[in-house]
Ligand SMILES: Nc1ncnc2c1ncn2[C@@H]1O[C@H](COP(=O)(O)OP(=O)(O)OP(=O)(O)O)[C@@H](O)[C@H]1O
């Protein structure tokens with residue numbers, strides 16, 4: 001079953017003074033079960049708009065969006081979906097614990113199962129200490145972690161996350177990255193938008209790049225990385241003079257260059273594949289779109 | 292330090308303004324003007340579901356106005372009361388709340404002796420009777436007005452009968468009949484005032500009734516003495532002073548309004564005050 | 577829906593709304609002494625004043641709680657986080673409405689008790705000519721409460737189509753005005769002077785009479801203040817009217833809200 005199906009989706013906003021904003025233009029996308037999909041795009045590209053349509057917050061101008069095989073406007077479609085909105089805000093008069101219970105009950109959890117899940121997500125996202133404080137007093141990063149906790153509380157099959165890393169410190173980022181990798185290994189479907197290409201590199205199976213409301217590329221991350229490996233950086237050091245040097249070599253010439261450096265009395269300290277990483281892939285697409 | 296000085300300065304400024312301000316407000320002539328009151332229909336629409344509150348407020352307004360006038364009168368300041376204005380406001384009030392007894396009661400209190408607008412008073416009472424169909428006071432007032440002021444005894448009898456039916460109190464049905472005699476007039480006005488007095492605790496109204504009651508009781512005392520004199524001597528007394536000299540009147544008559552009692556040409560007991568402070572003042576001049 | 581109701585009710589309490597009401601309710605003890613200004617109907621005046629206070633508090637609550645409820649959720653972007661839940665928009669809306677409705681009921685209960693106490697004290701100090709009919713007081717409080725619940729449904733209806741709180745609040749105030757005056761206008765139309773108006777105007781006004789809510793029917797003040805009999809069939813009809821009207825308004829609100837773009 002396709003978890004997310006988007007066909008020929010367009011969205012036009014009617015802004016102030018009747019100005020029209022084309023946020024999405026005939027976009028199509030299909031996400032399979034068990035897939036981890038990274039949704040990359042510059043600011044204002046239309047990532048959040050796409051996600052809002054998938055979650056039924058707004059309706060497409062044309063085209064179809066389906067979630068779990070149902071039209072996105074059906075509330076039942078969201079029964080096995082965990083959703084984290086962009087810059088989330090929650091009923092801030094409640095405590096984290098109360099809010100999580102509220103969400104869990106709506107997803108049909110109760111009793112022991114609810115308590116178990118509650119403890120699980122609270123410790124998973126390091127919210128144990130703050131659990132009894134009103135959300136009103138939370139820092140941005142804490143709210144973000146609570147957002148993930150509420151998306152995970154019912155152990156959903158599918159996760160739809162709009163910028164899950166935003167507002168988090170490096171520790172929090174590492175934590176969330178860890179959590180996402182864990183979920184991926186459990187075979188959950190993850191669809192998330194981000195600006196951070198390295199996260200996509202580490203977490204995702206596939207990546208889609210959206211620019212100005214148009215899907216520019218959908219690729220397997222592996223393929224991109226493989227295709228983009230252009231050569232190696234060889235870090236060498238002269239033991240006597242202490243001279244450091246970095247030499248670039250293409251894959252073909254690598255053995256020869258190592259040998260010749262040795263001959264000159266250098267020691268190889270580090271060998272780095274110079275992957276022209278996802279970032280450059282992304283930047284290339286954005287740049288070519290600008291021209 | 293600077294802050295302290297600043298705070299002190301502001302406080303000083305406030306005090307220097309508020310003292311003269313308060314003095315000004317206090318010394319302002321206490322004329323609680325009735326002001327403009329919109330029509331009943333307008334008020335009912337704009338008062339939303341607070342029409343009963345608005346009605347009560349209007350009556351309170353009139354009552355305070357009346358209270359200030361009464362004070363002024365007692366201090367012998369003569370401000371001609373705006374009776375029509377007061378009754379207009381009361382009529383508006385009972386249109387908003389046709390059950391509001393305060394309205395009828397107050398209208399009755401001011402429209403009779405003070406103002407002699409008996410028809411207007413009785414029209415208002417009639418209107419009230421349609422709603423307060425359990426209340427004997429309204430026909431009782433109307434009956435008193437009809438008999439005492441209008442001398443329309445059949446109508447008075449009708450009202451008193453109604454009051455009697457509502458209370459089962461036979462006194463009321465007898466009242467109308469007694470009015471037919473001039474002699475009974477004072478006595479029955481006393482009964483009326485006592486009934487009025489018994490059913491309110493508003494100080495201004497009470498005071499005005501008590502004054503009138505005291506004056507009427509003095510009148511009654513004079514009338515009793517006069518009748519006694521006639522019975523004993525077989526002739527009419529020349530003056531009230533004669534009653535005192537002969538000992539028929541055991542102590543001098545005092546008009547609480549400050550007037551002087553006298554016997555008119557027909558032998559009726561009257562007072563120069565005509566039962567008002569203003570009247571007493573006029574008669575002294 | 578039940579969960580939305582619970583969370584929102586909690587929210588109302590945590591916003592210290594109830595505390596505010598209790599502060600406002602400290603006026604109740606003043607009523608007996610203010611009422612003694614009345615010449616002839618102290619207890620009646622104390623009932624009038626108590627009802628004024630109660631309805632005033634309920635009106636403010638209905639308009640401000642109702643008018644800002646949905647708006648606040650949209651403004652503070654709570655709707656985004658709620659959107660991830662398997663709830664229909666209708667369930668969400670009804671949950672929120674129920675929270676306010678129940679809150680109004682609770683407030684009516686508490687203020688109603690204070691009102692009864694106030695009137696009781698006055699009636700002891702100044703026994704009224706006609707004994708107070710306590711059942712009438714209770715009924716009147718209940719029907720005032722129903723009236724304001726109906727008014728809250730209008731704040732929701734307006735909130736579903738508005739992006740600010742202006743329409744919900746001022747629109748509802750307008751509805752309240754029209755709703756309290758509609759019976760008066762209708763009665764006027766039936767009167768001889770009303771019949772003289774242009775026919776088209778009469779028809780439009782009569783048509784409007786059937787569309788706008790009739791709040792006059794919910795006003796049992798006069799029965800409570802002057803111990804008049806409450807017509808039972810009238811009460812029953814008013815109750816039915818309340819239910820039917822509320823269902824219609826809430827259905828419209830749900831329908832509109834389901835089609836609303838939540839940005
Ligand atoms: N309610 C709206 N009215 C008018 N225009 C809108 C509205 N919402 C979004 N847009 C426009 O649609 C475009 C896409 O916005 P969107 O929020 O989807 O971008 P994004 O990819 O999520 O950006 P970011 O990375 O900054 O979050 C932008 O140009 C934005 O200005």
Ligand SMILES: [Mg+2]
Pocket residue numbers: 047048049086162
């Ligand atoms: Mg975004």
